[in-house]
Amino acid sequence: MLSVKQLSKEMDGRPTLRDISFEVGRSSIIGLLGRNGAGKTTLLRTITGILDPEDGCVEFEGKDVHRTPECRHNFVYVPDSTEVFVGYTPDEWARFYAAIYPNFDMEYYKHLMERFDLPRQKKVKHFSKGMKALTAMVVAFSTRASLILLDEPTNGLDPIVKKQVLAYLVEEVAESGTSLIISSHHLEEIERIADTVIWLKEGRIEEVTVLERLKDTLHKLQVVFKDEAPSHLFNRSNVKVISKVGRVYTVLIEEEGTDTLRLFEEEDPLLFEAMPIRLEDLFDFKLGGERHV
Numbered sequence: 188m189l190s191v192k193q194l195s196k197e198m199d200g201r202p203t204l205r206d207i208s209f210e211v212g213r214s215s216i217i218g219l220l221g222r223n224g225a226g227k228t229t230l231l232r233t234i235t236g237i238l239d240p241e242d243g244c245v246e247f248e249g250k251d252v253h254r255t256p257e258c259r260h261n262f263v264y265v266p267d268s269t270e271v272f273v274g275y276t277p278d279e280w281a282r283f284y285a286a287i288y289p290n291f292d293m294e295y296y297k298h299l300m301e302r303f304d305l306p307r308q309k310k311v312k313h314f315s316k317g318m319k320a321l322t323a324m325v326v327a328f329s330t331r332a333s334l335i336l337l338d339e340p341t342n343g344l345d346p347i348v349k350k351q352v353l354a355y356l357v358e359e360v361a362e363s364g365t366s367l368i369i370s371s372h373h374l375e376e377i378e379r380i381a382d383t384v385i386w387l388k389e390g391r392i393e394e395v396t397v398l399e400r401l402k403d404t405l406h407k408l409q410v411v412f413k414d415e416a417p418s419h420l421f422n423r424s425n426v427k428v429i430s431k432v433g434r435v436y437t438v439l440i441e442e443e444g445t446d447t448l449r450l451f452e453e454e455d456p457l458l459f460e461a462m463p464i465r466l467e468d469l470f471d472f473k474l475g476g477e478r479h480v
């Protein structure tokens with residue numbers, strides 16, 4: 188559906204996105220993770236056509252988004268701040284979007300506003316942060332666009348609203364076939380809802396992870412050896428010790444098969460226990476575990 192091809196973008200003369208390529212299919216949720224300043228917002232804004240790239244292109248169903256403005260009816264960018272609309276009521280906001288997006292579904296908008304118990308005729312400036320975020324999402328989904336790009340949608344939301352928002356996003360994708368690109372700093376949220384994660388570092392794609400395949404390619408185990416830990420195992424490039432408490436090592440092993448796991452077993456350890464793998468473990472393995480994404 189959407190192809191991002193070798194996209195590069197400068198901001199203030201500084202390279203901000205470098206050679207970014209990836210594809211987005213239908214009904215998929217892509218998590219965009221990266222530290223502050225990694226280029227997530229710039230990437231979302233360039234994909235939607237708000238910013239022009241220096242190099243490369245974005246194609247929607249084969250059409251260049253930046254050269255075919257009507258393409259933009261197929262996607263909506265939801266920024267992390269709704270300040271632009273605070274002086275309006277949600278109904279005014281919806282009418283504004285309806286004038287831009289030809290498929291805007293006013294009935295669906297009303298239905299969602301009622302479902303989330305959001306007042307339609309009260310000025311947005313009187314809304315709580317959670318209400319503003321939900322309204323922005325309701326208006327965006329009511330456009331019936333094929334792709335919705337959400338910039339840190341759960342920022343500042345309390346855990347209950349956050350849960351509500353995440354559940355709603357998954358439901359929308361399942362029911363309407365819409366795809367989402369969600370930028371976030373929260374690994375655990377993205378892990379819960381995304382099918383693919385793009386790790387952005389200093390404007391480049393560091394890694395693309397298909398979450399379904401994660402458990403087939405990364406193993407985590409706790410292991411205790413009778414004597415000294417065998418260094419020939421720990422020195423392998425696909426093995427990383429993430430913690431050592433007393434004699435208990437927690438180890439990550441990256442491989443498709445089980446050859447290295449078998450080498451561990453052959454040492455006849457006192458404890459050899461497989462642990463469930465999390466997105467955070469991959470983050471530890473690949474990116475050195477810097478916590479702030």
Ligand SMILES: Nc1ncnc2c1ncn2[C@@H]1O[C@H](COP(=O)(O)OP(=O)(O)OP(=O)(O)O)[C@@H](O)[C@H]1O
Binds near residue numbers: 199203226228229
């Ligand atoms: N309007 C702008 N003018 C100049 N530089 C900018 C502008 N917007 C972003 N940048 C720069 O581009 C780089 C990427 O910023 P961007 O906001 O895309 O990162 P981000 O990953 O979304 O960060 P955060 O997680 O903090 O929101 C940063 O170095 C930032 O200073």
